[in-house]
Every structure is written in C-alpha cells, then in structure tokens.
Amino acid sequence: MSRDRKLTIGIIQMKIAQGDPQENLERGLKFAEEAVEKGAQIICFPELYYQGYHPSSEILQQLAEPVDGPMVQTFRKFCKNNGVYAIVGYAESVDIPGRMYNSAVFIDDKGEVIGNMRKVNNWGVEKNKFREGRKFPVYDTPLGKIGIMICYDVEFPEPARIMALKGAELVFVPAVWSIPAKRRWDVDLAGNALFNLYFMAGANPVGDNACGKSQVFGPDGEPRAVASVDEEEVLICEIDLNEVVEVRSRIPYLNDFKEDTFSMEAVDRY
Numbered sequence: 001m002s003r004d005r006k007l008t009i010g011i012i013q014m015k016i017a018q019g020d021p022q023e024n025l026e027r028g029l030k031f032a033e034e035a036v037e038k039g040a041q042i043i044c045f046p047e048l049y050y051q052g053y054h055p056s057s058e059i060l061q062q063l064a065e066p067v068d069g070p071m072v073q074t075f076r077k078f079c080k081n082n083g084v085y086a087i088v089g090y091a092e093s094v095d096i097p098g099r100m101y102n103s104a105v106f107i108d109d110k111g112e113v114i115g116n117m118r119k120v121n122n123w124g125v126e127k128n129k130f131r132e133g134r135k136f137p138v139y140d141t142p143l144g145k146i147g148i149m150i151c152y153d154v155e156f157p158e159p160a161r162i163m164a165l166k167g168a169e170l171v172f173v174p175a176v177w178s179i180p181a182k183r184r185w186d187v188d189l190a191g192n193a194l195f196n197l198y199f200m201a202g203a204n205p206v207g208d209n210a211c212g213k214s215q216v217f218g219p220d221g222e223p224r225a226v227a228s229v230d231e232e233e234v235l236i237c238e239i240d241l242n243e244v245v246e247v248r249s250r251i252p253y254l255n256d257f258k259e260d261t262f263s264m265e266a267v268d269r270y
Contacts, residue, residue: 010040018052064093080111119150194221
C-alpha cells in the first residue's frame with residue numbers, strides 16, 4: 001500500500017504594489033497567514049511579488065535585495081513560526097553592482113533557504129533589466145520533489161522535461177502573465193503537466209494587465225483548482241503525489257522517452 005502523500009498548496013493571487021516592497025510584504029504576509037489558516041503546507045507567490053514587475057531597471061536596482069536580505073529573513077521567520085514552506089518572487093541583487101536576477105527563493109518549514117531559482121528565459125525588455133539564470137533545479141524535500149520555473153520558462157518544453165528527468169513531482173510557476181496571453185497560460189501549464197505527468201501550480205497576480213487565473217493542474221493535464229481572472233484570493237488545492245506514479249502507469253511517456261535520441265549530440269547528427 002502506498003504511503004499517504006497528500007499535500008495542500010496555497011497560491012497567493014494578489015495585486016502587486018509596483019515599486020512598494022513594504023506594502024507588498026505586509027499584504028503578502030496577511031495572505032500567507034490566511035493560507036496557513038486554510039491548511040496550506042506550501043505557499044507560492046507570483047513572480048517579482050516583492051518589488052513588482054513593472055518598475056524601471058533603475059528603480060528595481062535600488063529596491064533589489066540579496067538572498068539573505070530583509071524580505072527573505074522575514075519570510076524565513078514566518079515559515080519557521082508557522083511550519084510552512086514558501087516560494088517568494090523578488091528582484092535579487094548580488095555582489096556585483098548593477099547585476100540583478102529575477103528570482104524565487106524557496107524556504108522550508110524550518111525557516112532555512114533550500115533554493116533560489118533564477119529565471120533562465122527573460123521575456124522582451126526583461127533582458128535589459130535582469131541577468132539570466134542557467135539551471136533548472138529540483139529540490140528533494142519531505143513534501144516531495146519540487147521544481148520551480150519562472151513565467152516565460154514554462155513556454156519552452158525543455159525546462160519541464162529536464163525537471164521530469166530530475167525526478168520532479170510538482171513544479172511551481174511564479175509568473176506575471178498578461179491578459180492578451182491568457183490562452184497560453186492555460187495551455188502551457190496543462191501541456192507541461194500532461195507531457196511530463198506531474199503536477200503544475202501557477203501563481204499569477206491581478207491588476208496591471210495581469211490575467212489572474214492562478215491554477216493547479218494534475219499529472220493527467222486536468223485542472224484541479226482555478227482562481228478568478230480579476231480578484232485577489234488565496235487558492236487552496238489538496239493534491240496527492242501518489243497520482244504521479246498512478247498516471248505514469250497508464251500513460252508511459254517517460255518510459256518511452258529516448259534521452260539518447262534527443263540529446264544535443266544526437267540533434268547534431270541530423
């Protein structure tokens with residue numbers, strides 16, 4: 001008999017105060033408290049939740065914080081006090097002045113930083129603001145094997161497959177997804193969930209041309225929970241990671257996938 005692997009996700013769908021990290025921190029913590037009260041074991045915020053997506057590069061440079069900065073320290077304390085995991089999007093500064101990343105820090109229920117995902121694929125003018133990351137890590141936690149992609153990363157098939165081959169069972173996507181691209185938000189999350197037979201959870205804000213609709217898809221590509229398109233809310237969804245193996249026993253994509261055929265060395269042969 002399979003052990004109980006049920007997990008409750010809390011996705012924070014909120015309007016972001018552009019260029020006002022203190023306002024976002026205070027309101028974000030209130031939403032996080034609501035998620036904990038509703039039973040969430042892991043909480044995910046949208047992309048660049050802390051400083052906002054739309055400020056200029058100059059303003060973001062002024063507001064960016066390191067991975068050991070005040071915002072992360074605040075959430076470390078929150079996670080430890082509440083026994084909850086959190087994924088929080090922010091503009092990350094580093095030791096080199098003028099260099100900045102679009103990042104999502106991953107904090108465990110003991111208040112320890114267990115990961116810091118840096119967005120690999122920057123969209124449009126983001127290239128003028130942020131340096132790009134290089135890795136798609138998967139974190140082995142007591143909750144399960146969890147990956148993180150940031151917004152535009154989910155529009156490519158390779159990152160999701162890389163995470164599947166690294167053992168991911170659940171992938172979070174902090175995003176700022178626009179209203180004109182709403183259809184792609186649905187397709188990308190559902191498609192990557194189905195093609196890789198794992199859970200996908202997307203966190204998106206509302207307001208400022210964002211389409212809302214934070215949502216969770218199962219490993220069969222079917223929606224499990226969907227938020228509104230224009231209202232702030234805490235989306236709660238209970239999932240069972242045992243479904244990953246159950247669905248993969250019926251749909252053998254990963255058994256049939258031929259890594260050697262689709263490696264870059266193999267591509268060069270054609």
